[in-house]
Amino acid sequence: MxxxxxxxxxxxxxGAVLSGCRMYFGYPITPASEIAEAAANYIPKVGGTFLQAESEVAAINMVYGAASGGMRVMTASSSPGISLKQEGVSYAAGAELPCVIVDIMRGGPGLGNIAPEQGDYNQIVKGGGHGNYKCPVLAPNSGQEMCDLTRMAFDIAEKYRTPVYVLADGYTGQMMEPVEFGEPLTKFPRQDWAVYGDAVSKHNLISSIYLDPEELEEHNLKLQKKYQEIEKNELRYEEFMLDDTDYVVMGFGIVSRILKTVVEKLREDGMKIGLLRPITLFPFPKGKIADLSERVKKFLVVEMNNGQMVDDVRLAVMGKCPVEFYGRMGGVVPSMTELYEKAKQLADSTN
Amino acid sequence: MGKKILDKPFVKVEPELCKGCGLCIDACPTEVLKFHTKFNSKGYHYAFYLGDNCTGCGVCFYACPEPEAIVVYKKGYEYTGEEVA
Amino acid sequence: MASKVLQKANSFYDQYFRNPSADKKMPHYCPGCGHGNVHKFIAEALDDFEVADKTIFISPVGCSVFAYYYFDTGNIQAAHGRAPAVATGIKRAHPHSIVISYQGDGDLAAIGTAEILHAANRGENITVFFINNAIYGMTGGQMAPTTLIEQRTTTSPRGRNPHNEGYPVKVAELISQLQAPVYVERVALFDNKQRAKARIAVRKAIKNQVENLGFSLVEILSPCPSGWKMDPVDSMKWIRDVMLPQFPLGVYKDLTKEVKPYEVPEFAPSAKEIKELIDIVPDSNKKFKKSKVIEKYINPEIKVAGFGGQGVLLLGAALAQAGMLEDYHVSWLPSYGPEMRGGTANCHVNVRNIPVGSPVVSNPTVLIALNRPSLEKFEQDVEKDGLIIFDSSLIDLDVKRKDVEALPLPATQLADKLGNTRTANMITLAAYAAYTGLFSKETLYETLKTAIKRRVLIDINKKAIDVGYEFGLTHRKN
Structure with a gap:
């Protein structure tokens, strides 16, 4: 097609509609409102429900309710809205409810601004709400991936019974690119754990309560096991010119696009440099990073925040080689020239 | 084994499921329910039926917050013997 | 027909197997607690209407957090105050189900005020039971939003003071002011007559949902002997003597005779229908061969700038669309963030032979400036040997830089001559395409199918492309 x-x-x-999502609950916020607007336009057309909730908190709890019913359901917001949703995400993680949450990040903290930032890495990748949970996080960097990773998010959510995040920035959301669409899913298997309002499912309980400490520990161990499975099966990353490389630059989302151009230019200059782009932030490509750290001279991590993913890179590198960080905050997108200069300096300081 | 028809109403309090709140006793218009002097295994003075004059009005059933501490059998109830024993 | 026996409802589990306590027959509530009575009324109604199988019960946070121990229905436990939102989600997921949101006063009237108000206002076809006992029972007797003036609780130890904590929240009154709810009543549990009324109200609220009539809420003044530190019989007197004057009983709203049942229509489109409905069937399936681009104009990084209303973003999008039709890798990015100041609009477009890395065009190789501020602002950013096309009918100055190529184009004037000023952007698009050889005229015509949504405007825009293309060709330098 x-x-x-x-x-x-x-x-x-x-992507959501194609994956069978027929329910959207959300609250308007810049720069994620366009997702709600598209949902309002299209989801009712295919027989689904779009509802603008009274708050972010209500929206995520509506998601909780619909997910309890075995439906493919989603919400989207931007950073301050996601902070509000964290209570509901923790409950959904605890009750093992599949759902998809899209975060189009903006500048923070507080009201911040509406420019693209990546300051939500920690709150999204490390769990975010209370308790011992994590959510798979997919970080698209193109229009095609906005579609495909959203679609994939529903599959992962259902497979592991977990909330899944699609973490993007304002640029990736606003950018137009050619997108190719696959075939829609039209048949949805019944989930044996869900509550359908019928005799077969009426013995099911959706709850995150485990009063007895040992039972709750057992439940938590089960969750951790699930996260290990996810780490084993769902890791995705993109390698660009890493085979013979001396230097590795890392970034996710829009930053990775700029870094790719930087790598192309520096390769033209003769520098052995490559890009490692995590597509999933949890699971994180720590094995790949560890392998690279054995043979490369240096890492440069670029983020549009105060240095959040770089902590995970350093944990994976385990001191085997230097890891430098370059960040811009407040919604300032680093320019290609800026990153070109920064990456070029990697060689200066090593030799 | 023929069915029998209850000819006078009857209230049954399950001692082990009664929390001794006394709401049934307070509610009963004919004052046929009373706290037992004994305690049940939970430590509550449970209510019991004095054995006569129940009208089967059912107000004790709805006054009682417990799902199955009280059963009220009305006049005309068909029984086999066991439950009304 | 009245039953000859009053006994435990079938809608209760026989054994409360989820209760971790050794005793699987006795509920966890304190002696004399009103939750038990309301549970009995609900379970009896579910039995009588034969709807237990399709009922989904939402347990809140509060003493009734474990209501799912008891009801032999589908069960969902919700976060504090969020039961009406969760109920909304599940009811919308399964409209045929009977959804009961059961909430206490802290849950419903404090932390969940927004959720209940809006679920009611949307007229969700759910049933809400609101247990008002003027205190937080589960957490050990703290002040509730419904705690009475001068009532002592562990967090209002000298009595509720309206200057500090305000007045009791009157939920039935509040909800009944909304347009959507069909039935709102306040009942009490303090004597046989009131319990009978409460029982009837509970049944009616459930029946309304069975009949798809809409939102029902029953507020129940209910005893909390433990929280009030009273014996159960005295608690009943306290409701009657102290609570009642503050919380008058009665039907606050009843539209059940007036409203019509509403059933959600079902629709499950086929794969083909879905693709059409969500607009992912392309306007064009045509493929165009890449035009012969003049060497220096290959892989342009374009910035289009002008004022809002000139069709700046559309011009950029048409460039990307044309690029896509000729099988280039393209990207389009609107002005965004800090750049978006001063009423100017601009966008960044890449048309590349290889995948687009950064979509951000900080130093364009092509600047298309449609007004003077845009030219002034971005001229300095253009790459050396880059191309600046500007609307010379609106911009009364020339390009200052000598290391770039300038193409003055009287786009607005040409558009006016055509009879539609708004076609200036398409004239500019075509002039640029012809001047650089980037796109063929056929590609641009095809682009209009997507770019111009109003079909009646296609012809005039086609003419605009002819005019612009002609201009571009005649001004070619190479």
């Missing part, structure tokens, strides 16, 4: 030029935010909803 031919491609269609489309904004990332619009592609998210197309």
């Amino acid at each position: 031919a491609k269609i030029l489309m904004k990332g935010n619009d592609a998210v909803i197309r």
Whole structure:
């Protein structure tokens, strides 16, 4: 099928509908409102429900309710809205409910601004709400991935019974690129744990309560085991020019796009440099990073935040080689020239 | 084994499921329920039926917060013997 | 027809197997607690209406957090105050189900105020039971939003003071002011007559949902002997003597005779229908061969700038669309963030032979400036040997830099001549395409199918492309 030029935010909803999502509960916030608008337009057309909730908190709890019913359901917001949703995400993780949450990050802390930042890495990748949970996190960097990773998020959510995040920035949401769409899913298997309002499912209970400490520990151990499975099966990353490389640059989302151009230019200059882009932030490509740290001279991690993913890179590198960080905050997107200079300096300081 | 028809209403309090709140005793218009002097295994003075004059009005059933501490058998109830024993 | 026996409802589990306590027959509530009575009314109604199988019971946070121990229905436990939102989600997921949101006063009237108000206001077809006992029971007797003036609790030890904590929240009154709810009543449990009324109200609220009539809420003044530190019989007197004057009983709203049942229509489109409905069937399946681009204009990084209303973003999008039709890798990014100041609009477009790395165009190789501020602002950013196309009918100055190529284009004037000023952007698009050889005229015509949503405007825009293309070709330098 031919491609269609489309904004990332619009592609998210197309991917969701194709994956069988028929329920969307959300609250308007810049720069994620376009996702709600697309959902409001398209989801009712295919027989689904779009509901603008009274708050982010209500929206995520509506998601909790619909997910309890075995439906493919989603919400989307931007950083301050995601902070509000964290209570509900913790409950959904505890009750093992599949759902998809899209975060189009903006500048923080507080009200911050509406420019693209990546300051939500820690709150999204490390759990975010209370308790011992993590959510798989997919970080698209193109319009095509906004569609495909949203679609994949529903599959992962259902497979492991967990909330899954799609973590993107304002640029990836606003950008139009050609997107190719697959075939829609039209048949949805019944989930044997869900509550359908019928005799077969009426013995099911959706709850995150385990009063007895030992039972709760057991439940937590089960969750941890699930996260290990996810780490084993769902890791995704992109390698670019890493085979013979001396230097590795890392970034996710829009930053990785800029870094790719930087790598291309520096390769033209003769520098042995490559890009490692995590597509999943949890699971994180720590094995790949550890392998690289055995043979490369240096890492440079670029983020649009105060240095959040770099902590995970350093944990994986385990001191085997230097890891430098370059960050811009407040919604300032680093320019190609800026990153080109920064990456070029890697060689200066090593030799 | 023929069915019998209850000819006078009857209230049964299950001692082990009674929390001794006394709401049934307070509610009963004919004052046929009373706290027992004995305790049940939970340590509550449970209510019991004095054995006569129940009208089967059912107000004790709805006054009682417990799902199955009280059963009220009304006049005309068909029984086999066991439950009304 | 009245039953000859009053006994435990079938909608209760026979054994409360989820209760970790050794005793699987006795509920966890304190002696004399009103939750038990309301549970009995609900279970009896579910039996009588034969709906237990399709009922989904939402347990809140509060003493009734474990209501799922008891009801032999589908069960969902919700976060504090969120039961109406969870109920909304599950009811929308399964409209045929009977959804009961059961909440206490802290849950419903404090932390969950927004959720209940809006679920009611949407007229969700759910049933809400609101247990008002003027205290937080589960956490050990703290002040509730419904605690009475001067009532002592562990967090209002000198009595509730309206200057500090405000007045009791009157939920039935509040909810009944909304347009959507069909039935709102306040009942009490303090004597036989009131319990009978409460029982009837519970049944009616459930029946309304069975009949798809809409949102029902029953507020129940209910005893909490432990929290009030009273014996159960005295608690009943306290409801009657102290609570009642503050919380008058009665039907606050009843539209059940007036409203019509509403059933959610079902629709499950086929794969083909879905693709059409969500607009992912391309406007064009045509593929165009890449045009012969003049060497220096290959892989352009374009910035288009002008004022809002000039069709700046559309011009950029058309460039990307044309690129896509000729099988280039393209990206389009609107002005965003700090750049978005001063009423100017701009966008960044890449048309590349290889995948687009950064979509951000900080130093364009092509600047298309449609007004003077845009030219002034971005001229300095253009790459050396880059191309600046500007609307010379609106911009009364020339490009200052000598190390770039400038193409003055009287786009607005040409558009006016065509009879539609708004076609200036398409004239500019075509002039640029022809001047650089980037796109064929056929590609641009095809682009219009996507770019121009109003079909009646296609013809005039086609003419605009002819005019622009002609201009571009005649001004070619190479």
